[in-house]
Amino acid sequence: MNLSFFSGNPGLAPSCLLPLSLAFFCALLFAAVFPPLGLWPLAFVALAPLIRLTASSGSPGKAFRLGFVFGFIFFSLVLHWLAPTVRTFGGLPWPAALGALGLLASYLALYPALFSLLIQKIHQRGGSLFLAAPAIWTGLEYIRAQLLSGFPWALTGHGLAPIPLLIQSADTGGVYLLSFALLVMNTALAFPGKAFKYPAAALALWLCLGLYGHIRITELESRLNEAPRLAVGILQGCMPPDQKWDPDFQAYTLERYQDLILKDLTANPPSGETRLFLWPETATPFYLFSEEAPTKKLLNIIRDSEVHHLVGSPAYALDFQKKLSLFNASYLIDPSGRLLSRYDKAHLVPFGEYVPLKDFFPFLEKIIVPAGYFTAGTRPPVLRLQNTGLAPLICFESVFPYISRKAVLAGAELLAVQTNDAWFGRSGGPRQHLDFSIFRAVEFRRSVVRSANTGISALILPTGILAKESPMDVPYVLHGKAPLLSGQTIYARMGDFFARTCLFVLVFYVAYAYLPFFSTKKGFIQNHAGE
Known part of the structure; x- marks a missing residue:
């Protein structure tokens, strides 16, 4: 041929x-x-x-x-x-x-x-x-x-x-x-x-x-009208990714999120219902629960809000040989500042979070510098927010239906996408990435709440309808009530x-x-x- x-x-x-x-x-x-x-x-x-x-x-x-x-x-x-x-x-x-x-x-x-x-x-x-x-x-x-x-x-x-x-x-x-x-x-x-x-x-x-x-x-x-709902404040910090790790920028980052939280609480005063604030992927410019001073500031913000928070943060662990492992994590924290559970991103971005086949082709590490050498997580995919099963999907994970399927089969009633789409800039990338979340909502008949650092943040109904979405490249907070459905679709089962x-x-x-x-x-x- x-x-x-x-x-x-x-x-x-x-x-x-x-x-x-x-x-x-x-x-x-x-x-x-x-x-x-x-x-x-x-x-x-x-x-x-x-x-x-x-x-x-x-x-x-x-x-x-x-x-x-x-x-x-x-x-x-x-x-x-x-x-x-x-x-x-x-x-x-x-x-x-x-x-x-x-x-x-x-x-x-x-x-x-x-x-x-x-x-x-x-x-x-x-x-x-x-x-x-x-x-x-x-x-x-x-x-x-x-x-x-x-x-x-x-x-x-x-x-x-x-x-x-x-x-x-x-x-x-x-x-x-x-x-x-x-x-x-x-x-x-x-x-x-x-x-x-x-x-x-x-x-x-x-x-x-x-x-x-x-x-x-x-x-x-008809089912959505009768379904229980979870009040969610979706935070869009709009923090420049190339500046967030500047130590002088750390306090400003926390102040930005604190202002967004206060804005939402003022516009939508608590009424005794269960409530969640959703932060973007790696929103904290520090290692949460590993760095004492900034962690204390963040937990004080959470306590003042008297609301549950799902916070995206980098994390690390040292094994018995002092070998460092980095994780892209999501922490569920209750209104008292107590850590309830944690999820680590399981499906990493090749060449973005790790270099595949580097043991066979070591020269790849010399020409490709990922954002970090992360380790895939092995924690259960569903976190418990009182009586609600909550499944974080960190960035690239929302692209793959098998991850959402695994979570739904494990009892997830709400899919929470945390991402940082600032990398895409003003291109078609953020909207392309959002489209995956629309399909996850329809495939599994679950509401999807999506927090993106620079947008597009959104609340997506189980019908695939965008109930709310944010503008791009501005600090923003979306408030909505996500319907919680249970049961399994044919796609979830098969x-x-x-x-x-x-x-x-x-x-x-x-x-x-x-x-x-x-x-x-x-x-x-x-x-x-x-x-």
């Missing part, structure tokens, strides 16, 4: 420019689905030209490179915030920062490239793509979410996060079910079949999903069964595309629609 961009004949180069340009254009359309633009209707059509182009490209090599070009451009655009982030906070020069983005985009581009290669082979053999292409795409998204610690950023279904009506079926199959359904529509438009039967079937599927969404939202709104089914189908079609046995067989995968 020739994977070079051109066959070596200069006369063929111009004929390659049109397909490459079309792949580039599809990447632009698909990137526009996600924040900052958020043009979600494009999710139904943006991939159709790519599917038609690559399936009919004539050779696996050409399909692969068209898919790679698409993927590289798409991920470079969606992850536009990465280069400025590592430039500003990682200290890398611009060439190295852009190189880091290019390296990640190149890896992620392999997934649409493999998708394109497979559908070309299936189409060449006369197989129908109507269900095959969506299953292959979804199976590859699932692999991307698992491999190398996982990176499920900007999965296709996430593009629908702003439209609660269309994402309610995530409580059965997660975001992967939405990705599959969107690919069904795109594939139907690429290969409509006789009498446009495939677009008609895809439209019927989406009408069913919309009807399901309407029924579920109506049902849940997990990623739908995605794993697509993965099984993916493996089958790999065999179908490359094993000689299938070349002489006809069956349910044979295309009789005249694609």
